[in-house]
Amino acid sequence: MIVAERKTLEAIAGMVAGSRKVLAVGCGTCVTVCFSGGRQEVAALAASLRMKRGIEGKPLAVDEAMVQRQCEWEYVDTLAEQVKNYDAVISLGCGVGVQTLAERFPALRVLPALNTLFMGLPSEQGVWEERCQACGNCILDKTGGICPVSRCAKQLFNGPCGGSQNGRCEVDASIPCAWHKIWERAEAMGTVEALMEIEPPKDWSTSRDGGLRRMVRQDLRSPSEEEGKE
Amino acid sequence: MSESFQPEVIAFCCRHCAYAAADLAGGSRQAYPTAIKIVELPCTGRIDVVTLLHAFEQGADGVLVAGCLKGKCHYLKGNLYAQQRLDYLGRVLTEIGLEPERARMINISAAMATQFAQLATQHVETVRALGPSPLARVKEGEGV
Numbered sequence: 002m003i004v005a006e007r008k009t010l011e012a013i014a015g016m017v018a019g020s021r022k023v024l025a026v027g028c029g030t031c032v033t034v035c036f037s038g039g040r041q042e043v044a045a046l047a048a049s050l051r052m053k054r055g056i057e058g059k060p061l062a063v064d065e066a067m068v069q070r071q072c073e074w075e076y077v078d079t080l081a082e083q084v085k086n087y088d089a090v091i092s093l094g095c096g097v098g099v100q101t102l103a104e105r106f107p108a109l110r111v112l113p114a115l116n117t118l119f120m121g122l123p124s125e126q127g128v129w130e131e132r133c134q135a136c137g138n139c140i141l142d143k144t145g146g147i148c149p150v151s152r153c154a155k156q157l158f159n160g161p162c163g164g165s166q167n168g169r170c171e172v173d174a175s176i177p178c179a180w181h182k183i184w185e186r187a188e189a190m191g192t193v194e195a196l197m198e199i200e201p202p203k204d205w206s207t208s209r210d211g212g213l214r215r216m217v218r219q220d221l222r223s224p225s226e227e228e229g230k231e
Numbered sequence: 232m233s234e235s236f237q238p239e240v241i242a243f244c245c246r247h248c249a250y251a252a253a254d255l256a257g258g259s260r261q262a263y264p265t266a267i268k269i270v271e272l273p274c275t276g277r278i279d280v281v282t283l284l285h286a287f288e289q290g291a292d293g294v295l296v297a298g299c300l301k302g303k304c305h306y307l308k309g310n311l312y313a314q315q316r317l318d319y320l321g322r323v324l325t326e327i328g329l330e331p332e333r334a335r336m337i338n339i340s341a342a343m344a345t346q347f348a349q350l351a352t353q354h355v356e357t358v359r360a361l362g363p364s365p366l367a368r369v370k371e372g373e374g375v
Contacts (some may be wrong), residue, residue, distance in 0.1 A: 010326040048284040
């Protein structure tokens, strides 16, 4: 899932300082399950903003809405009529959700209530950890399903480095050394020999390089009118 | 002003302990302030930040969450979750501009009627000292 956390109330209140009526929109997918932008979090933010502004003597009407997925046109289109009634929309979606709303409703001020952090999983109740950086060239087959791109501070492909101490990373002792885990797993699975091969430098051109990334599936695209002509 | 101010404190009470303790306090004629308005919960683990925020938004001057003694929750950890949410609520109230002391959690058993009356009175006095919630004023004046 995409993991995000809410900005401070002060930061969000600052964005709507000049507004009188705003709509807080949650998302029912990733940010619901990481407890940052679901129905409950929308209600908490809306109530907090209304109270803060009430105390300051500048009342702000904050209404609440939810869409199942803020990152798809079909879902955000359900808000098309509703959003016309507001000075601004506060999105409790991830960065993708905010941009989907902004792109779909060009006349509308769309504001982010969350900071999008990473792609990860709940490693235990109440704790989320990064697992993928979308490098575009997965090598988990070679590392026993443990990703050194997202989990090694140096993004090493031949590890561990000298900073690995007792299975912990020198950057922060609370972080398990990814390469220590990769070796442990290889030992358990009897595949240590494969790790002895030197992995050449990774081709990063599929990662954060060359601007916007795009995936195209020609077979799924809508055929053009032109192609439909006899 | 604090002399004449009659606060309103919503007490969210677990049915297995505090609700029964409040009942016992009443039954045995141990007075606690009329400021306390009780809402019965199946467990304080049911409480969430939104419910407590709504209490404040609708004009409550204070909130009391009363659950079982630590280690004695009927559902094992409900009261511990409630305490964590109260800690979080304190930070949210500060962000909003309300004193975090307006919300408090207490842990008692069903037999502790005297303690319920004492702690409830204590919290009402804390809230009285803080004065009326600015939200109550907003609600009266502007119909928020």
